[in-house]
Amino acid sequence: MTQNIYDDAGFFKNYSQLPRSTQGLAGAPEWPKLRALLPPLAGMRVLDLGCGFGWFARWARENGAAHVVGVDISDRMLARARRDTEDQAIEYFCADLERYVPAPGVFDLVYSSLAFHYLENLDRLLADVHNALVPGGRLVFSVEHPLMTAPANPGWSTDSAGRSVWPVEGYLDEGLRSTDWLAEGVIKRHRTIGTYLNLLIRVGFSIRNVEEWGPSLEQVVERPDWKVERERPMFLLVDCEAR
Amino acid sequence: MTQNIYDDAGFFKNYSQLPRSTQGLAGAPEWPKLRALLPPLAGMRVLDLGCGFGWFARWARENGAAHVVGVDISDRMLARARRDTEDQAIEYFCADLERYVPAPGVFDLVYSSLAFHYLENLDRLLADVHNALVPGGRLVFSVEHPLMTAPANPGWSTDSAGRSVWPVEGYLDEGLRSTDWLAEGVIKRHRTIGTYLNLLIRVGFSIRNVEEWGPSLEQVVERPDWKVERERPMFLLVDCEAR
Numbered sequence: 001m002t003q004n005i006y007d008d009a010g011f012f013k014n015y016s017q018l019p020r021s022t023q024g025l026a027g028a029p030e031w032p033k034l035r036a037l038l039p040p041l042a043g044m045r046v047l048d049l050g051c052g053f054g055w056f057a058r059w060a061r062e063n064g065a066a067h068v069v070g071v072d073i074s075d076r077m078l079a080r081a082r083r084d085t086e087d088q089a090i091e092y093f094c095a096d097l098e099r100y101v102p103a104p105g106v107f108d109l110v111y112s113s114l115a116f117h118y119l120e121n122l123d124r125l126l127a128d129v130h131n132a133l134v135p136g137g138r139l140v141f142s143v144e145h146p147l148m149t150a151p152a153n154p155g156w157s158t159d160s161a162g163r164s165v166w167p168v169e170g171y172l173d174e175g176l177r178s179t180d181w182l183a184e185g186v187i188k189r190h191r192t193i194g195t196y197l198n199l200l201i202r203v204g205f206s207i208r209n210v211e212e213w214g215p216s217l218e219q220v221v222e223r224p225d226w227k228v229e230r231e232r233p234m235f236l237l238v239d240c241e242a243r
Numbered sequence: 244m245t246q247n248i249y250d251d252a253g254f255f256k257n258y259s260q261l262p263r264s265t266q267g268l269a270g271a272p273e274w275p276k277l278r279a280l281l282p283p284l285a286g287m288r289v290l291d292l293g294c295g296f297g298w299f300a301r302w303a304r305e306n307g308a309a310h311v312v313g314v315d316i317s318d319r320m321l322a323r324a325r326r327d328t329e330d331q332a333i334e335y336f337c338a339d340l341e342r343y344v345p346a347p348g349v350f351d352l353v354y355s356s357l358a359f360h361y362l363e364n365l366d367r368l369l370a371d372v373h374n375a376l377v378p379g380g381r382l383v384f385s386v387e388h389p390l391m392t393a394p395a396n397p398g399w400s401t402d403s404a405g406r407s408v409w410p411v412e413g414y415l416d417e418g419l420r421s422t423d424w425l426a427e428g429v430i431k432r433h434r435t436i437g438t439y440l441n442l443l444i445r446v447g448f449s450i451r452n453v454e455e456w457g458p459s460l461e462q463v464v465e466r467p468d469w470k471v472e473r474e475r476p477m478f479l480l481v482d483c484e485a486r
Contacts (some may be wrong), residue, residue: 147390147411147414157400157402157408157410159400159410159412163412164412165394165400165410166410166411167409167410168390168408168409168410168411168474168475169402169406169407169408169409169474169475170474171390171457171473171474171475172455172457172473172475172476173473192476193436193453193455194454194455197440197450197453198452201450201451201452206449206450207444207449207450208444209441210436210437210440210441211437212435212436212437214414214415230414230415230416231412231415232412232414232415233414233435
């Protein structure tokens, strides 16, 4: 089963204070790029894997989705999602994505933000997600970029010329990583970009778009402290279609 | 026009001494993985972009290809390719891939090894390559991995724990890089993995397989000095199909 770090009191408190928790989608700098990958939502039946506080579920409904199912492992997050949602067409379920099997053939879009890199059996879930989509249905998701998950101790360093660099090691050795982020011992699973894409292709997805996300030059003008984040991508965003 | 560094006397002399020049495909450690991406060649009409000494062209014919066209910018390399080839079904052409337009609809496979990262107008070439393939035809190619082309001064560093790390910077800033490799001032073009894949998808290719290549654990047993090359991938290998 997945480590349920989001129900850890200390992690939850720290996570709740991130901009993406207090401001929702507008507080997530990668959201404009992720949103641009989405199909028009009008009438769509949507599944959100790792729905957290329900920000995307509510946004999807505001943008025309017919029905949204949000799934998360964290009771604490779902409690707040339910508190903040007044919409009969949004349902929340508490489930471990390592085992969750969505109903077959009933979704037009599966969305997932920053959840898949916690999962060990991602191939199993992706096969069931493919099965849950109608033909031509879409899977749009983000994960931490493999350059973030590869190092045992991720962090910036300074080269001899005084420039910030991101030291990479362990990239080709996939598997478990334990890092300290908002709490000690957060368990993630490192996979290469190739592995993510080949898993998708193998279960029947056709790749439509791959974005290695860092802040745009425009975002850096507004937030000069983000400049360093262009030295290496933070997130991997993928749009694919069920064949 | 592409920098024709392969016709630089110093570069050519150094390049000619690499294992991949003296031993051919067997001297290229990524070859087993690249070969595994290829379709059965029996009866195929094959185009090799950046054919160099013609090792792949001859191998393709030995493995059943009906006809092979090899294209390279370097007269020196083609002179040796012609010297080493006695086969009427292999043709060599000297051309700059920035401008080369293959005949439309006449190839079953386009192959390219470590050439595309020299090109500025790769989108133009990929569109014409797609056009040159029959429907269902394949493009299988390798490039230097973006982690190799991103840094202004690529090279290993040592972290505080004494481990070899590969410092990354400039990853999201695509474009020209001038590095010293076998000769001074070799011009390459840095692109992210996302950009490579999105260019392919946009001109009509369907992605079949993406490999971020480093030596396998088996290869490291035979060549312990290659162990460090697993810290980050050296090459990006892509197999895609013309829709």
